[in-house]
Each structure stands twice: as structure tokens, then as C-alpha cells.
Amino acid sequence: MINYINIVNNGIIPFGEIPVLQYDDFVSLNLDFLKNESNHCVIYYGLPVKDNIQLISCIADDFDHNIKVFSSIIKRDDSLISLSSENLAFEKFEREISENFGIVFYKHPRPEPIRYSIDMFDKSKSIENYRFYDINSEQLHEVGVGPVHAGIIEPGYFRFICNGEKILHLEIQLGYQHRGVEKLFIDKKNINQLTILSESIAGDSVAGHSTSFINLHEVLSGYTRPEGLNFVRTIAQEIERIALNTGNLSNLSVDIAYQLGNAVLSRLRTPIINFFQEWCGNRTGRGLIREADNYFPFNEVLKNKLLLILTDYEKDFKDICENLFHLPSALSRFEKTGIITVEQSLSSGFVGTTARVTGLKRDIRSSHPYNYYKNIEHQPVIKRHGDVYSRARIRRDETLQSIEYIRNMLENVPDTNIHDKIANKLYPNMFGISLTEDWRGEICHTAITDEMGKIKHYKLKDPSFHNWLALALCVRNNEISDFPVCNKSFDLSYCGHDL
């Protein structure tokens, strides 16, 4: 019996061809797949089908470069065993399904709503009365932080249970940033609206999310991308990676009170994002990635400018990193702080840099290459210690790697003067999936079209969705004063999680 269907990254299949399994078989297939280290769950969600719910699971196989898709149809009042009771990688996904449809998964370790979305099933619950774990001890105390934090940052609530200075447990409750993005993907019909929306999912990974959306929309329209568009999107993603990694190292310097690092790294970021401004008129790269079109051809002037910027940047960046990573006062804050183990990475399904610093080779650019990465034999940067130091080092190394990739790509610039027209009609009754690897980790967008060729269902996932749990786990048995540096070392998105 065929119990799953293979699909490639940026691939589509007729929705009807997704195998529908009995829930028990669905559970065991999911668990069997995840026993293999090269597989991980990229997205698992529920879709209302008449009165029932169709659960769709997508497992990415890093080894054979496919994504395995399969589903199960359940009734709303079915009593279902939780996948999370066996594998924590499904924990967040199941909470989301419960929140949306009121399904109770028994044996779920933490059956609380995840983001208090506006259309949640149980409207009696509100974000103000989330039930945190509490303590019954005279020795321990709780520290609550949020939702408004000190500094210019998005909101979220953190509750620590501490013994003196030591953190025993951290619970992170998000949802304050919930804007109803997934619903807007269906409500908004115009492609320009959808593109702007995709750029606003997380304002610090504009290229990542808009590439994911546009790639998916193009494949659903049956458009074959010329190499020029692949080039533009990949260059944009790599520039974004350099900029955000640099900004992150600058912020880490703030948290360890290393003033020189902050000053130098924050000004180093400026010419990088100003290059975006020179290219497409916006410092965060908005307006650059458009469907079947490129308003801002990458010409010789831009090429030379970028090479010049990178040369200046690289030298100063290496100098300041050399200084930062040899500074005893910095190392004493970075090393062995906030450790994530490879077991945690595997069991909780962490992605992106968070997974790669524990030794896992999990990188969509190499396992499911898209756009120009098909021409780059990407070798993921791997670190093994899983601490703040590793997370800082991987940002340095990936930045240098991005510079090398950009230089190689610039040796042979394809024609980027592309203005194709495509019909505003998608293939009917299709399921499509698009994965990209942004500077945090893997982004996943999936869409289902109706018989009229309109988007009927849209589901997306930011890497932060997986990785917030990593922050909660890594601070255990650390001092509470190390929380900021741990938090900044992940630099996760609140709105990417809350949508």
C-alpha cells in the first residue's frame, strides 16, 4: 500500500493524490520516519474538510531530497493519542491544531494554546489567563518578564522558576504579535497585496519569506523561472544573511558589555543594508522579489559596488571577530553558556543554525536546494558544542561563507532584466510546498488551491516556531543574568511564531 507521496521542494501535486491513512497508521508512519536522523517534520497542520479535519504531515528527507506528504481525516470529537507523547518534534504543531479546531490529543505534555489566534476554537480562553507551570516550594521563586520588554523589541512573555540566581525552568508564552497572517493570505486576492504581506511576515527575513511565497506562487501558476530570477533571490537572501548575522553579533556584544564590538559591527551592517537601498530602494530589501518580474535589474554598476562593499566589509569584520573571539571577558560569557545538546535538537526538531551548532547537518540549501543554490554545492557550517559561543561562531562563519558565495555568483551574472506576464490563475486543486533557508533556519510555505484556481488554504512556518523551545531548554541551570545573552544568541522572531 502506498501510504505517502513524494514531492520535491517547490513542487506541486494534485491535492487528491495525498494518501489518507487511518489515524493509527498516520501516527506510526510519522514516528517511523522520525526515527531516521535524516528526516524531520517541516510542517504538520489541520485543514477543515466539511465537518472533519484533515491532518497533513510533511516530512523532509535530507538524504533523498524529497518531502513525504501524507494525511489522515479525523472527526472533531475523536479521542486521539498525541504524537508528542512519543516525539516532541510534534509538540507545537499539535498545540496549534488543538487551538484551531478544539481537538484534544491525550497524553500531550503541554496542551495549552500556542498563540491565542483570533479564530481559535475555545473563545473563552484569553492570552491574559495562560496557565503557567507553578511551583509549590518556599525555596523557589518566579520571575515574570513581559510582554513589553526593555528595549526596542517585539513582545512576548517569559516566566522563570528560579532557585536563587539559577534558572530551573523557563516557560515562554507568545501570541501577542498575532496578526492573522494565514487568513489574510486567503482574504487578499491581489498578487501585490500577497507579496507585501509575505514581506511583512517577519520584517527581518524579508527575502526569506517573500522568496518562499513567490517561489510557491510561481510553481502553482506553472511558470518556469529564468535563471536571472533565481540569481536575484539568492543574492538577496545571502545579503540578508550577512546583514542580520552582523546585527546579531553586534547585539551579542551589547549583552556582554563589549562596546567596541557593538559599535563596529553595527556600522558594518550599514553598508550591507544600504546596498539593498541602492539596489531596490529599501534598506530591508522590500520590493525586490516579485512574481515573474524584476523591477531592479542587477547591472554592472551594482556588481562592482557590491564587490567593493564586500571587500571593505570582510577585512574589518574579520578583525573585529578576531578580537571578539579572543577576548577573555567575552569568552567567559559565551563558552558553556546556554547549551543545547544534539539529543535535544533531534528530539525537538530544531532547525537552522540552532540545529547546526549541535552537529546536525540540517540545511535546506544543501538538502532541498532551490533557486540558485542548485548551482552552489552548499556545505553547511557545523559546530558541535551547542552553546552561545558556537551560535556566535556559526554567524561569523556563515557570513564569510555568504561573502564567498556572492563573489562566486558575481563572476557570472545572468540576465536579470526579466518582465514576464503570467495569468492570475493557479492550477486548480493542487497542493504545493516551498522551503527556503533564511538566516535563522528553514521557512516552509504550503498552499492548497480550490477548483477555481484560487488559494483555498495557506499555511506557513517560520524557523522560530521550532526554535523557541530551544531557548527555554538552554537556560536551565544557567544564571538568570545569562538569559539576555542566550536569548540574543538565538535571535528568534516573535511575529514569525505568532503570524
Next chain:
Amino acid sequence: MIDVLKILKNQGYQTINDVIGAKLHEKFRGLPVIKNIECKEECTKCMDACGTGAINLKPLTIDLGKCTFCPECEYICKIKKIDFTNNFNTYSNDRDALIINEKNQTDSLIIEEKIRKEIRSVLGRSLKLRQVSAGGCGGCELELNATGNVNFDISRFGIDFVASPRHADGLLITGPITKNMSKALEITFNAIPEPKIIILCGACSISGGIFDGSNAIDRKFTKNVRVDLYLPGCPPHPLTIINGILKLMHKQNFKNYINNAHS
């Protein structure tokens, strides 16, 4: 030690001295100019292309409070009626002044007589702001953080972002204001002592932006308070933010003030 000195030497002096007179790259999409060119009859292309409904026709107007400064309308107009210039002075203290038309094209959208007296008399020399992100995607937050770096260095003008609303003279909001955040936003606002100002930063916070129409956002708060400054953009450029706040704070001669700050 020698390494540090070397880094400092390479760093040089990076700060933009004259934040008022600074020129951005010509590609930057700032204040739009609507040219005096006759539109083709029944052409609605720019309005249709706009993702946030910022454009109205007959006569053609662009609402900067809704505009995300994307390239669509400029790109689609064959007669080049709309031109996004590199002028970053897109800020205003008046919501209506943000609606750009063919006629009212001046260098500054600030309406002097509408600025509250106490802003300049009490807060004119030092302004501490509490920023609250209420659904902000992180874009405005990036640029607000950038105002504090060595390039823009907003704190030399006596403007700072503080941790507690009790220390603040005003509230700066980013994001379309989500329902889940509306209560926390109100609590923060109430904790700020009088006199206090409100600044809305970014298209989302001014009008809801691309999220306008979502049932997960709740814009009651902005309707019940008096807004002192709008900073349009998606996200606004750091120079837009700095100049907007400076214009609000200082009555005149603030160019001298900047020069003095460096003498």
C-alpha cells in the same frame, strides 16, 4: 591593545554629522511627487496595483499613512506621473497632511501651528521614549535600533529609548496593534507621566497597513488618543525617524543646535 587601536583607526568617524541635510541614494523611495501630467482617461492601474489602498483617483492622491513605499504604482504608470523621490522627510504631525496630491507639495509635511505647545516647552530639549511593538514585524524595530548606532546616533540630540514607561515622555508604537497586545499597550501608555506624546511609526501603526481588515487587529487605541507624530514608511528610514522627532521637539535653529553639538 594594538589590535583594538587598529580596529578603532579603521573604524574612523562614521557618524552622519548633518542629519538634516544628508542625501540618500537616488534609488531610495521616499516622499512621492505627483507630477502635473494628464492621466489617460479611465486608467486605474496605479490604484489597482496598490496593495494597501493608499491611492485614490480623481484627483490622484497618495496616502503616506497607508503607503508601504513599494515600487508597484511607480513601476506600472506608463506616463510616470508618480515619482518617489529620495526625500526622506515623509513625517507629519497631521494625519490629513500625509495625503499627497498634485498641489500641496512642500518640503515638509509638518504643520507648525498644530504642534502642542508643551511638547517644545517641556520636552523640547530631552525626550525619552518607550517603544511598544504591537504586531510590528521587526522591520520598524530594526530601523529604530539603527537610529541608535554610530552612524545615526540619535542620543546626541537628547533622544533616547528607555526601558520603563515611568521614565518616558512618550510612547512610540510600531505594528498594526494586535488584539492580543492591545491591553498591554494601554497599560504601558497609562504608566507614562503627563505631558506625554504619541508617535506612530510605520504604515502598520498609522493605518494598519497591509494588515488593515484583519480581525486579529484592534485599532481602538489610536482613535482615542491624540497622535503627535506620524512616521510613514515600511519601515521608515532612520533619518525619517530622527528628523521627524527633531522637527517636533525644536522650534527653530535646530540646525545650529546640531552644529553646536559637535563643536
